[in-house]
Amino acid sequence: MTAFRICVLGNNACAWEIADRLDTAQVKVILAATDEAGDPRPHARRRAVYPHVETLSGVRLSSCSGQLGRFDLVFESRDAVIRQTVSAVVLAESDERRPNQAFYDLKPATGIVPLSSLLDGGCRPPAGAAPWKQVVFLNGLRTESQPVMAGDIMRAALQLQNEHGVQCCILTRNLKVAGEGLEALSREARAAGVLFFKFTNSGPTLLQADDGSARVRFVDDPTGKEFVLAPDLVVVDETVRPSDAATELARVLGIESDPAGFVQADNVHRLPVATNRRGVIVAGPARTVGADAAVEASNAALEVLIGLAAATADVSTAAQIESGRCIRCLTCLRVCPYRAVALDGRPQVLPAACERCGICAAACPREAIRIAGLEREDFHRFIAAGRTADPAGDSPSVVAFCCRRSAAPALRAAVAAGSCWAATLNIIEVPCAGSIAPDVILSAFRQEADGVLILACHADNCHSRHGNQLAHQRAELSAAFLDRCGAGPGRLVFKTLASNMPAEAAAIVTAFSATLRDLKPNARSARTPEKELT
Amino acid sequence: MPDHRVLVIGAGIGGLTAASAxxxxxxxxxLVERRTALGGHAARFACKATDRCVxxxxxxxxxxxxxxxxxxxxRIHAESRVGEFRRTSQRFEFTIERSGEAMPGGGRAPGAGRDAAPPAAASADAVVLAAGFDAFDPKDKAYGHGVFPNVITLLEMEQELRQPGGLKRPSDGSAPQRIAFIxxxxSRDAKLGHLWCSQFCCGAALRAARRxxxxxxxxxxxxxxxxxxxxxxxxxxxxxxSQQDLRLIRAIPSEAFAVDGGGVRLIYTEGALHPATEAVFDLVVLSTGMVPPAGLDELAARLGLILADTGYASRDPANGIFAAGAVRGPMSIADxxxxxxxxxxxxxxxxxRPWSLAERLPAAPRPPCSHLVIPQGACKAGDVR
Known part of the structure; x- marks a missing residue:
């Protein structure tokens, strides 16, 4: 176990919590940060001594090659290039808060501060200045707020109200209380005298005088009364975003981000801390808003160790590129969702990065990629098994290619629940619908299937990012081809499902069986005289 | 390496995840689960994909x-519960007994687990309490749940939504044209002492509505x-x-009345400026929130735990006992x-325990591709069209 070395990128509470967990597990950690990692923020560090942790300060990761079990990292500092070899990488960079001042058309002024400035100043009126009588907080009036923001605002208002006798007003649209203790906090703030003004479609008018001071005018929705506030201070909410360092690291590591830029794809299969690259883990504030550092750290540490154990398991079953057939078109490099194809003169599969999804093998124009158990012969054997199950041949024969993560469990559950249909159904379970090549689809028809179903995961729910899209494209191409061949429309259907949709899965098969009953049997089938003529 | 045993109470998404880890x-x-089926509430939720995963x-x-x-x-003990529970100097000793609780609504849900014969007595080095939550029972709210057939809860809606074609009205099986979610x-109800947001229901309701x-x-x-x-x-x-597809009204209806034809009339006020408004819906869905599970206080007493003021469990409620998931308070599936x-x-x-996976059994090699043929003859007679 001590042979493992894990690189943790970041220098915040979460990064140090991860280091803490791994250090306890006696795993070597390199904590690398763009700032001074040897001197972490005091709150970040739990123990004085971490025997298994070394730090790299003032370094920027410039490249990461290799795979789970062995990544070669290149860091650049001001005056040196540092190379490190590690078993896994954890991206635990920080977020940052950008004030929403511009959304409210407010110019910088002494009486207008972002929330972070108020919190950094200890949330009290400045010493020596005139005491504040009234403070207005603007929360989520232009963009949707977040529980972490609402919580900070309510705590700040409560403190000013209770300890400094300041009348606080929180102007908000949707008050985000979907966090631990926030509803109770909002009650406590109200009871302490904090005023909440809620807006639905309207919002306050913010007027700024030449001296920068702001007045706030609005009609209170519930009472219809007009208010004009002239607060001593306007506190502007902020938008939480991943730090630039995190965004840059995601680019260097080649991992997907979500629409807001957080360094994990918006894909439920990545939850909680996985990425599209095995051995690269994401945790903490750059992964998602409002994450609990301790929970994130535990998840990251467990995921790293579980991943490393799996890495050593079955390297031999990964995809393999036959160099004699490969023409270096690099299709595999482009379609692999997991960055498991590296270019070293010619494309090569990184076995510990390969998820055996089969997308590359199906996409390779030269059929140069082989995955044990997922070869053309395997498909042909399974397709043939469906035909022999119904020797009388009086029911439509359906081949259903089903993704292992969605349609296959849904159909199996449907069968277990007693669903049935007027067809012989051959469920061929594949690791990803993207592993089904067009010639495999056509070979099902050649082997006398009356119809073929391709059942994939819903859009945006593919573990292999775009396997379902590729499957959809191939299904459409194959259907068009069948149509041109005169096989008639409707024999090839593409649908998406989730694993918890057994009833829907059964309904799809039932409807498809009914369609096939109305069509003539497959012309190649033994049931037709043409077969005897050929 | 010592042979450690851990008792996990509850096989919802939290308990299953903790047990597997x-x-x-x-x-x-x-892993002790009082119901027949594993997966808890989350296993009864519907997929809410529109043209894509949401x-x-x-x-x-x-x-x-x-x-x-x-x-x-x-070792999975379905339809079971922890009976006697005793802390010894270093460990916990307990019995596992039949809970007598089947799946609500009857039947065995998909995923009903292997049911090892419950041992009369067992012991553990640590305990994970993952007893989950109960959905709030709205019988005392003025919405007529349990009286008007077309007033249903979020969970009842989720189960309806699992059927192809979407929601149907309980009263006549028709497709509702006008649906209200409340x-x-x-949740967020001081009268009930529920000073919490249930966190999952806005997502569940809006996603379901768009589905x-x-x-x-x-x-x-x-x-x-x-x-x-x-x-x-x-x-x-x-x-x-959602703002484009749905009508979002910032008001909570005060009362519901039945109208002819199975409709439900809701009365609500959007603020002092607005008069009380009435609107009739074919189906009303109550977004019932999370509450601590029934019997948690009794279970806590047997385990020697003190619950938080909210009635939920705290994170590490006692030495050697750890709480996980929604038994600590409202949480989404991912959280x-x-x-x-x-x-x-x-x-x-x-x-x-050294965080070592050395003892991990090699995962059974799973063929990348496999098949299962269901001949037509396997169908039940009469169901074939």
Missing amino acids: LALFGVQVD KCGACLVTEAIAAATSDPRI QCVG IKSLRPQTEITVFYIDIQSFGRDFETFYRQ SMADARDAAARVLAFLD
Whole structure:
């Protein structure tokens, strides 16, 4: 176990919590940060001594090659290039808060501060200045707020109200209380005298005088009364975003981000801390808003160790590129969702990065990629098994290619629940619908299937990012081809499902069986005289 | 390495996740579930995809059940509960007995687990409490749940939505044209002492509403709310689309009345400026929130725990006992899974167990591709059209 070395990128509470967990597990950690990692923020560090942790300060990761079990990292500092070899990488960079001042058309002024400035100043009126009588907080009036923001605002208002006798007003649209203790906090703030003004479609008018001071005018929705506030201070909410360092690291590591830029794809299969690259883990504030550092750290540490154990398991079953057939078109490099194809003169599969999804093998124009158990012969054997199950041949024969993560469990559950249909159904379970090549689809028809179903995961729910899209494209191409061949429309259907949709899965098969009953049997089938003529 | 045993109470998404994580690290797990089926509430939720996945996470439960049921280090005791429970100097000793609780609504849900013969007595080095939550029972609210057939709860709606074609009205099986969702039923309610937001219901209601719209675009859907809570990674986009597709009204109806034809009339006021408004709906869905599970106080007393003021469990409620998932307070499926893994990490630290996977049994090599033929003859007679 001590042979493992894990690189943790970041220098915040979460990064140090991860280091803490791994250090306890006696795993070597390199904590690398763009700032001074040897001197972490005091709150970040739990123990004085971490025997298994070394730090790299003032370094920027410039490249990461290799795979789970062995990544070669290149860091650049001001005056040196540092190379490190590690078993896994954890991206635990920080977020940052950008004030929403511009959304409210407010110019910088002494009486207008972002929330972070108020919190950094200890949330009290400045010493020596005139005491504040009234403070207005603007929360989520232009963009949707977040529980972490609402919580900070309510705590700040409560403190000013209770300890400094300041009348606080929180102007908000949707008050985000979907966090631990926030509803109770909002009650406590109200009871302490904090005023909440809620807006639905309207919002306050913010007027700024030449001296920068702001007045706030609005009609209170519930009472219809007009208010004009002239607060001593306007506190502007902020938008939480991943730090630039995190965004840059995601680019260097080649991992997907979500629409807001957080360094994990918006894909439920990545939850909680996985990425599209095995051995690269994401945790903490750059992964998602409002994450609990301790929970994130535990998840990251467990995921790293579980991943490393799996890495050593079955390297031999990964995809393999036959160099004699490969023409270096690099299709595999482009379609692999997991960055498991590296270019070293010619494309090569990184076995510990390969998820055996089969997308590359199906996409390779030269059929140069082989995955044990997922070869053309395997498909042909399974397709043939469906035909022999119904020797009388009086029911439509359906081949259903089903993704292992969605349609296959849904159909199996449907069968277990007693669903049935007027067809012989051959469920061929594949690791990803993207592993089904067009010639495999056509070979099902050649082997006398009356119809073929391709059942994939819903859009945006593919573990292999775009396997379902590729499957959809191939299904459409194959259907068009069948149509041109005169096989008639409707024999090839593409649908998406989730694993918890057994009833829907059964309904799809039932409807498809009914369609096939109305069509003539497959012309190649033994049931037709043409077969005897050929 | 010492042969550690851990008792996990509850096989919802939290308990399943904690059990699987512990088993991966070589811990022997007794997973006790009072119901027949594994997966808890989350296993009864519907997929809410529109033309794409909306990231509700309900499909993750299938994988969690498969992982836990296929791990030989997890002994599953379905329809069971912890009987006597005693702390000895170093360990916990307990009995596992029949709970006598089947799946609500009867029947065996998919994923019903292997049921090892419950041992009369067992022991553990640590305990994970993952007893989950109950849905709030709205019988005392003035919405007529249990009286008017077309007033249903979020959970009842979820189960309806699992059927192809979407929601039907309980009274006559017709497709409802006008549907209302009422948020925060039993949540954010000082009268009940429920000073919490249930966190999952805004996401569940809006996602379900948009799924219903995607299946039947003509449906008119109104959502009554206090504050719409953020959910998912791209909430701004989802919320904008919801504002276009749905009617969002910031008011909580005070009462419901039955009208002829099975309709439900709701009365609400949007503020002092607005008069009381009435509107009739074909179906009303109450977004009932989470409450601590019934019997948690009694279970806590037997385990020697003190619950938080809210009635939920605290994170580490007693030495050697760890709480995971929604038994600590409202949580989404994703948060519950992350919390359960955190609990597993805290258990491993408590056991002072090297975080080594060395004992991990090699995963059974799974063929990338396999097949299963269901001949037509396997169908039940009469069901074939």
